[in-house]
Amino acid sequence: MKRYFFIALILGGTWASVQAQTTKSSKANVDLILKDFHQRPDRILVAAHRSAHTNYPENSLAAISEAIKQGIDIAEIDLRLTKDSILVLMHDKTITRTTGQKGEVSSFTYEELKQFPLLHNGKPTAERIPTFKEALLLAKGKIIIDVDFKADGQEAARKAYALINSTGTTKQILFFIYDYQDATFLQSISKQVPIMPRAHDAAETAAILGIGKFPAIHVDPSFYTEKLMTDILKAGSRVWINALDEIDNMEKANENTGFDLLFSKYPQANIIQTDLPEKLLRYLRKKGRHQ
Template sequence: MKKILFSTILLSMIVSSTTHLYAQSNDLIKKLDQKSLHVAAHRGAHLEQPENSIAAIEEAIRQGASVVEVDVRATKDGVLVLMHDKTVNRTTTGQGEVAKQTYAELQQLHLRKKANGEASDHVIPTLSEALRVAKGKILVDLDFKEDRKEFVKKTYALVEQEGMEDQVLFFLYDYKDMPKIYKLNPTITLFPRARSMKDLEAILKMKLTSIVHLDESFIDSEKLNALRQQGIYFWMNSLGEYDDKAEQEGKKAYRSFLEKYPFVRLIQTDHPSLWREVLSGS
């Protein structure tokens, strides 16, 4: 009885016209509706190009990814740049924290071709540069890594400045931050993470987004497929286990991923080109 009741509650939160129910970009939802499954390139196509580089974004576009995920931090003088780690040690020829160096100082560094590997000719890009390269070509998932939360507002302002409201997902580790950030610009699509069915219920109840990040603990296909059919877009990662298996076993690893998680709509991966082969049936 409890299971039936919970499913009924979840489904009652959804109506068939999700673009009118949720406070998000209608144009972005229309783009997602063009395909049943989408590939998101993790830190750009970083196996071919330095992670979080302009070249990695361009390679993700070339490989046919629908979304490119990039990480956002701010320099000492407040310039928004792409960088996953708190420090530049792993991915550049420099040392130290991003937040303790100016943009000019960071521009003296070179991105490494691979983590802790040899230097490339590429430099750390600004968020503005990244958005301009992506504009009109690929959706952008902004993974906001900056500890200083006042830079959320600056990130939103930059998205607006570049006219990218309809192409950006703003990822949230804590869905409880949604109402406050939503007020900055309701047309920018929030993209929260749910760690449990209880989290998912709370997110959908807010009616601020229909795109939710799930992890491998979500396996109730019946409930989640019902929500997918009602217009909810579930994002899951094939990073780690399934990407590693794909390196060894090829495309069958990804087919088993889809069998286990049939409700997924967006898949983040380190192997966007291999996923494209699977989804194209080749």
């Protein structure tokens, strides 16, 4: 089983401060998000890449909490496994960029990792590396989680599924898999966890549509065609596409230009992952494409 798993989900300083932020901030209700997800394909959903990290460290509880506060639909997180087999949120294989410390995630115990403040714009914060369980409990009932599963091996995947089931967050997950053929193994663990496969070309898209119904399919701009996207939508799946890099950079340079281009080129995409989730949400609401 390949190690590039992904799951769609969402969550958000210190544990106490995050709880306080979430309580006072949000009317977020994951049932409303899920209703739009499954019943309103015309509604475009917003996914926050590494959660809402403009003002907080990426993959932190505060960033998940901020996504909830902003009313974002989906928070993306990355998972890795510690030396003592604890699933934690971390994008890179090493902790250098995000903490300033040297070493791989897998070379530290979780107790050791907890000692390192997460950096934001190169400066230490009060945030620490969170566990997957903490993120799930924070997100519960509030937001969908897209999990990019970077831990190695089937046992790590089983551990992730066990945490999803034990926290009662199954319906809030999009388990994003890099290889659609891994769906068979994952469904042998549980058929209840929603899976989002990635298609790398038109042939894989057709193969995915042939093996079952998935809530969403991740596609790339390189093979986007109106007919192919119509096939996905007719099958009852959503079309996930990234606005990362080119589109987001255009939007930063000149408001609306990036998002205007995105929807002119990919009009059938109805889940957009971006590093600018609050801006995209504001844009969509002005267009009447989000609640």
